[in-house]
Amino acid sequence: MSGSTSSAGTSKIELDSKLLNSLLSIFVNKPGGLQVHLSEQGNLQVQQGDLQVGVDPFLISQALKVHLRNGSLGPFTVQLNQLQMGSQGLTLSLQLLT
Amino acid sequence: MSKRLGQFGVTLHERDLNGLLAAHEAAFKGGCFQLRTKLPMGLGVTLVAVPRSTPDSLVFSIPFDQIRGDKTGGMAAMLAGGLWGVIRPVIEKRLKKELNSRHIPEETVSLGQAAEGKVKVGLVTLHLKPLNAWLLRQPAVAGLKIQLDAVWATEDQLQLVLGVLQDR
Numbered sequence: 001m002s003g004s005t006s007s008a009g010t011s012k013i014e015l016d017s018k019l020l021n022s023l024l025s026i027f028v029n030k031p032g033g034l035q036v037h038l039s040e041q042g043n044l045q046v047q048q049g050d051l052q053v054g055v056d057p058f059l060i061s062q063a064l065k066v067h068l069r070n071g072s073l074g075p076f077t078v079q080l081n082q083l084q085m086g087s088q089g090l091t092l093s094l095q096l097l098t
Numbered sequence: 099m100s101k102r103l104g105q106f107g108v109t110l111h112e113r114d115l116n117g118l119l120a121a122h123e124a125a126f127k128g129g130c131f132q133l134r135t136k137l138p139m140g141l142g143v144t145l146v147a148v149p150r151s152t153p154d155s156l157v158f159s160i161p162f163d164q165i166r167g168d169k170t171g172g173m174a175a176m177l178a179g180g181l182w183g184v185i186r187p188v189i190e191k192r193l194k195k196e197l198n199s200r201h202i203p204e205e206t207v208s209l210g211q212a213a214e215g216k217v218k219v220g221l222v223t224l225h226l227k228p229l230n231a232w233l234l235r236q237p238a239v240a241g242l243k244i245q246l247d248a249v250w251a252t253e254d255q256l257q258l259v260l261g262v263l264q265d266r
Contacts, residue, residue, distance in 0.1 A: 010109075010111055011108075011109055011110050011111045011114045011255075012107070012108070012109040013106060013107070013108055013109075014106060014107040014108075014109070015104070015106045016104050016105050016106065017104075018103070018104035018105075019103050019104025019105060019106055019262055020104070021104075022103035022104055022262070022264070023103070023262075026103075026241070026264065027240070095111070095113070095114055096114040096117050096118070
């Protein structure tokens, strides 16, 4: 995962574009149905029949609190600070709240 | 047989990592791990573990001169060379307990001793190959499995690169 840029005080999860497209193929794309793909230029291409939607690379900075509950971990809260999509893939910047 | 789908990176900032380590009497500060443990004679000691990455392992060096006793302070450091024989089985026992509770093979972690410059150090090595073999034996989640490709620490972060495999 070369070239990762982490700002101070932030934890991150970074998915490379290859992995992102593989996950979209497995969990989202259906034969003859919805097709979602991240292009080499970082555009998110969404296609359903003859409808095509393109989303340019984006950076959303908006705090969003997500509450997680898992049997072994117990409940905890993650604050999602930033969501970035581009040619490199998807990056979530977050912090754990205790 | 598994097909490799790609990689994802997890970067844990010092503050978040300390939140996760708090329950284990451990902390991450200045790129090093600090671990508190109790020796059989009742002396509580704090060890500093300095991590460094190699292509197939993560090695923690525990400098003897950085070992601090709860009550004896620097005295523990002076004694640490001789105490390593006492500290090592305690670390070994604690590691084995963690590994066994998760059914991770014991050869995933090995202990040793070396000299780094003028400083004697204890060595704890996490071997990625047996760890990844164990990860591959775990049940797939949504048809996916992960393996640890690399791990390293910077001054205020722990970074992991994980590979994602599709179980076929």
